[in-house]
Amino acid sequence: MSKKYTGTWNSVNEHEVPKWYDGCKFGIFIHWGIYSVPAFAPRTWELGAVETNEEWFCNNPYAEWYYNSINVGKGPSYEHHIEKYGKDFSYEDFLPMWKAENWQPQKWAELFRKAGAKYVVLTTKHHDGFCLYPSEYTDFNCEELGPKRDITGELTDAVRSEGLKMGLYYSGLIDWQFANDPIFKEEDNFGNACPTFEYADYSYNQMKELVDKYHPSVFWNDIGWPKQSEHMMPYFLAHYYNVVEEGVVNDRFNGLYHDFSTKEYKQGEANRKEKWEMCRGMGLSFGYNENEGDDQLISVPDLIHLLVATVSDNGNLLLNIGPKPDGTIPAEQEKRLLALGKWLEINGEGIYDTSCSAHLPETAGDGVQLFFTAKEKDLYVFIEGLSKEENTVLIPGVKGSAETLDSTLNVQCEETKEGMKVRINGYDKEKHIICLKVKDGE
Numbered sequence: 001m002s003k004k005y006t007g008t009w010n011s012v013n014e015h016e017v018p019k020w021y022d023g024c025k026f027g028i029f030i031h032w033g034i035y036s037v038p039a040f041a042p043r044t045w046e047l048g049a050v051e052t053n054e055e056w057f058c059n060n061p062y063a064e065w066y067y068n069s070i071n072v073g074k075g076p077s078y079e080h081h082i083e084k085y086g087k088d089f090s091y092e093d094f095l096p097m098w099k100a101e102n103w104q105p106q107k108w109a110e111l112f113r114k115a116g117a118k119y120v121v122l123t124t125k126h127h128d129g130f131c132l133y134p135s136e137y138t139d140f141n142c143e144e145l146g147p148k149r150d151i152t153g154e155l156t157d158a159v160r161s162e163g164l165k166m167g168l169y170y171s172g173l174i175d176w177q178f179a180n181d182p183i184f185k186e187e188d189n190f191g192n193a194c195p196t197f198e199y200a201d202y203s204y205n206q207m208k209e210l211v212d213k214y215h216p217s218v219f220w221n222d223i224g225w226p227k228q229s230e231h232m233m234p235y236f237l238a239h240y241y242n243v244v245e246e247g248v249v250n251d252r253f254n255g256l257y258h259d260f261s262t263k264e265y266k267q268g269e270a271n272r273k274e275k276w277e278m279c280r281g282m283g284l285s286f287g288y289n290e291n292e293g294d295d296q297l298i299s300v301p302d303l304i305h306l307l308v309a310t311v312s313d314n315g316n317l318l319l320n321i322g323p324k325p326d327g328t329i330p331a332e333q334e335k336r337l338l339a340l341g342k343w344l345e346i347n348g349e350g351i352y353d354t355s356c357s358a359h360l361p362e363t364a365g366d367g368v369q370l371f372f373t374a375k376e377k378d379l380y381v382f383i384e385g386l387s388k389e390e391n392t393v394l395i396p397g398v399k400g401s402a403e404t405l406d407s408t409l410n411v412q413c414e415e416t417k418e419g420m421k422v423r424i425n426g427y428d429k430e431k432h433i434i435c436l437k438v439k440d441g442e
């Protein structure tokens with residue numbers, strides 16, 4: 001019998017993060033919307049690498065911010081818009097160009113499964129206010145306009161048919177249908193972008209209809225929660241957990257509550273003592289950006305490093321894809337998902353359903369890096385930076401014998417007073433980071 005929550009902070013604070021979320025380790029984020037049609041942003045900075053001041057908002061690398069990037073009236077996206085579409089072409093004029101004519105949700109779900117992802121999070125309403133589901137509270141949605149399909153419903157069914165969990169993203173505090181002054185600085189963003197009770201009611205009703213229609217396993221709110229309905233949060237959370245027993249929420253509710261905390265590129269703090277999630281695109285943008293081709297995206301080795309470093313630090317990786325308006329996934333993004341999936345086929349035992357090891361990451365000399373995860377008493381050692389066919393690596397403070405998860409590798413172990421010395425033969429750089437399993441090594 002699942003616990004019943006009531007609309008009080010005491011009640012919802014009893015909620016514990018369900019094991020499935022921690023065990024999944026790797027999810028796919030999807031930013032798809034009107035902004036996928038212009039698909040334009042300058043390639044400037046990673047979030048968190050620079051101050052989010054006027055220079056950031058007028059040279060915004062996030063292609064999904066296209067509406068604001070033209071609304072500020074200056075900068076590369078504004079100039080691009082005037083030159084390519086003219087100043088009388090409005091953001092909404094892109095809607096008929098978003099046809100999703102080649103969209104096959106089942107193909108997406110299969111690709112996510114092959115990538116080794118275990119959950120998916122789709123934007124149901126981004127900052128532009130356009131809804132990727134047939135909302136009862138606005139006709140500015142994808143069943144009435146643009147693709148003329150229930151994108152959220154079709155993708156949810158496809159994702160679940162592939163055995164993955166489905167999560168939903170909602171832009172809680174910014175909705176440019178209610179408040180669309182150009183944003184030049186953070187305060188415009190987080191202060192309370194939609195300061196009316198009308199918006200607080202609208203967003204509360206939409207978040208509830210999303211929960212009731214789709215039963216999302218993750219509710220990924222963004223930016224914040226309207227101050228005018230902060231008192232309603234316990235009611236929302238109690239309803240969500242009562243309807244979706246396995247539900248989890250992130251930490252973007254004005255700091256009032258979270259099941260897991262979030263990092264975005266370089267922004268946000270991660271603390272291995274509590275569950276956290278890293279989200280980022282494969283380039284500098286979440287929405288598809290035509291300026292980001294194969295050479296501008298994160299490399300496969302860096303992607304595998306990001307996954308291993310994140311998981312060994314008690315995090316999940318929510319890796320974003322930005323589909324094209326026709327519903328296809330750019331080839332350079334698909335290539336990376338499949339490479340990650342190939343690596344996880346061999347090394348996933350050391351990733352999925354593991355927990356943080358007591359061993360902290362460390363360097364093992366010769367540019368070799370070690371990362372650790374644990375599964376009950378078994379220890380998994382990830383070795384990054386091997387270069388030769390034959391390698392000897394000292395793993396400090398570890399005893400016992402090791403086997404490699406990659407059966408084409410050969411390993412010999414020798415116990416020394418500093419720790420386990422391993423000799424690894426058969427390495428080649430296509431293997432990227434390798435993983436050793438040390439029975440009872442934790």
Ligand SMILES: C[C@@H]1N[C@H](CNC(=O)CCc2c[nH]c3ccccc23)[C@@H](O)[C@H](O)[C@@H]1O
Pocket residue numbers: 062064065222223251252253262263264267268279286
């Ligand atoms: C996933 C991305 N989220 C962006 C908003 N993100 C932020 O404002 C990051 C700030 C932030 C990092 N960790 C947090 C925790 C609590 C509240 C804000 C943040 C969006 O602006 C962007 O378009 C994309 O949807």
